[in-house]
Amino acid sequence: MTDIETMDREALAALQLLRFKRAVTTALKTPFYKKRLQGVGIRSAEDLKTLEDIRKIPYTTKEDLREAYPYGLLAVDKDDVVRMHASSGTTGTPTVIYQTQHDLDRWTDLTARSLVAAGCGRSDVFQNMMTYGLFTGGLGLHYGAEKLGMLVIPASSGNTKRQFQLMKDFGTTVVHATPSYMLHMYNRIEEMGYSLNDFKLKKALVGAEPHSEEIRQKIEKLYTIDVYNSYGLSEMNGPSVAFECTEKKGMHLWEDSYYLEIVDKHSLEPVPDGETGELVLSILIRTATPILRYRTRDLTSIIPGKCACGRTSRRINRIVGRTDDMLIINGVNVFPSQIEEIIMKMTEVGTNYRIIVKKEGVLDKLIVQTEVGPSIFSDDARDINALKNRIAENLRASITINPAIELHEPGMLPVQQGKAIRVVDERRKPV
Ligand code: ADP
Ligand code: ZN
Numbered sequence: 001m002t003d004i005e006t007m008d009r010e011a012l013a014a015l016q017l018l019r020f021k022r023a024v025t026t027a028l029k030t031p032f033y034k035k036r037l038q039g040v041g042i043r044s045a046e047d048l049k050t051l052e053d054i055r056k057i058p059y060t061t062k063e064d065l066r067e068a069y070p071y072g073l074l075a076v077d078k079d080d081v082v083r084m085h086a087s088s089g090t091t092g093t094p095t096v097i098y099q100t101q102h103d104l105d106r107w108t109d110l111t112a113r114s115l116v117a118a119g120c121g122r123s124d125v126f127q128n129m130m131t132y133g134l135f136t137g138g139l140g141l142h143y144g145a146e147k148l149g150m151l152v153i154p155a156s157s158g159n160t161k162r163q164f165q166l167m168k169d170f171g172t173t174v175v176h177a178t179p180s181y182m183l184h185m186y187n188r189i190e191e192m193g194y195s196l197n198d199f200k201l202k203k204a205l206v207g208a209e210p211h212s213e214e215i216r217q218k219i220e221k222l223y224t225i226d227v228y229n230s231y232g233l234s235e236m237n238g239p240s241v242a243f244e245c246t247e248k249k250g251m252h253l254w255e256d257s258y259y260l261e262i263v264d265k266h267s268l269e270p271v272p273d274g275e276t277g278e279l280v281l282s283i284l285i286r287t288a289t290p291i292l293r294y295r296t297r298d299l300t301s302i303i304p305g306k307c308a309c310g311r312t313s314r315r316i317n318r319i320v321g322r323t324d325d326m327l328i329i330n331g332v333n334v335f336p337s338q339i340e341e342i343i344m345k346m347t348e349v350g351t352n353y354r355i356i357v358k359k360e361g362v363l364d365k366l367i368v369q370t371e372v373g374p375s376i377f378s379d380d381a382r383d384i385n386a387l388k389n390r391i392a393e394n395l396r397a398s399i400t401i402n403p404a405i406e407l408h409e410p411g412m413l414p415v416q417q418g419k420a421i422r423v424v425d426e427r428r429k430p431v
Pocket of ligand 1 (some may be wrong): 136207231296328
């Protein structure tokens with residue numbers, strides 16, 4: 001545990017103000033924030049005297065990031081950027097985050113710190129089953145784990161049989177995966193010719209999608225391991241924004257690096273500790289892409305009181321929902337508007353469609369139902385299948401999820417009076 005993690009709250013507040021001012025200086029170097037901040041009379045960091053003054057800064061939304069695409073939020077020379085990550089926007093335009101080497105080093109410190117909080121150490125073998133790529137899940141914990149001296153197996157997601165093989169052959173002690181993948185894997189162990197005795201697994205770090213305390217306990221019992229919750233979002237770098245310590249009583253949000261606010265989802269005014277609201281975050285440790293007062297759309301609450309582990313950063317509860325319509329399907333974020341955009345571009349497809357998300361076993365399943373012209377049904381079955389494949393392929397290229405496609409004749413999908421209900425989420429609501 002580093003000193004910064006046990007700092008008293010007063011010293012932490014002073015550090016936050018200092019770092020927030022630095023973040024404002026950085027932000028003023030971007031076209032986006034220059035305009036935004038000057039609009040409310042903030043011309044330099046000196047216009048912020050106390051932490052309360054932060055509330056003068058307008059919120060930043062995903063829409064803002066989309067509009068600033070690709071360089072409107074870049075605060076450094078392009079030559080100084082060494083990495084970028086991107087995540088899905090509400091429509092085709094993604095949001096992009098840049099990092100300098102300095103930014104990556106700060107993020108690596110945080111991920112190493114998070115792994116230590118969850119009880120990991122240099123003798124652990126860490127199998128990272130999150131997707132490596134533009135998503136931050138894979139690369140996010142990778143460098144922190146190396147820094148800590150763990151043996152890192154960059155397995156990435158999927159290919160369950162190979163995951164088991166790696167776990168067995170290299171004696172994996174810690175895995176990083178979505179909670180639904182942990183459950184999925186469990187169901188495949190025997191059928192793939194393995195048994196729990198083949199593995200040395202001690203811990204799973206799970207995140208990227210909402211899950212309940214019951215799901216955590218279920219995974220713990222099935223595998224006889226400890227499971228820790230990991231929260232992050234690409235706008236705030238990715239994993240290691242908040243992480244559970246071995247007390248397992250909520251996730252420490254690393255307040256020396258992120259400024260934490262929880263606001264009422266309607267009034268956007270702060271709510272008292274313990275009350276659920278929308279999480280608003282500012283990143284204090286990034287120089288390439290500053291983001292101030294970002295509306296995460298995630299609903300959570302602050303856990304009042306101190307944690308027995310001695311860390312002084314406050315803890316947040318598990319995420320209980322979102323304030324927008326974003327779906328999280330097996331850990332991948334999808335906005336219904338992205339699906340609509342793709343299928344409405346296809347001239348063969350009619351205007352009515354529905355998006356169904358349900359559980360198939362322990363994994364999520366996306367079904368897209370669309371109406372098509374009547375002529376297609378009199379055609380060869382091969383034509384129908386070809387159209388289904390084309391729709392599925394177009395969707396997969398955009399949202400990276402393989403949907404099941406159902407075609408319906410015009411007028412066969414339910415029509416709502418008033419606002420159409422186009423998304424039916426049949427999964428159990430997370431508690
Ligand atoms: P990631 O690759 O970590 O999913 P994204 O930026 O793609 O990062 O998605 C971030 C969103 O994923 C969060 O805003 C939140 O809705 C969801 N999320 C991430 N971690 C968790 C978690 N531990 N519990 C619930 N939701 C989570
Ligand atoms: Zn703790």
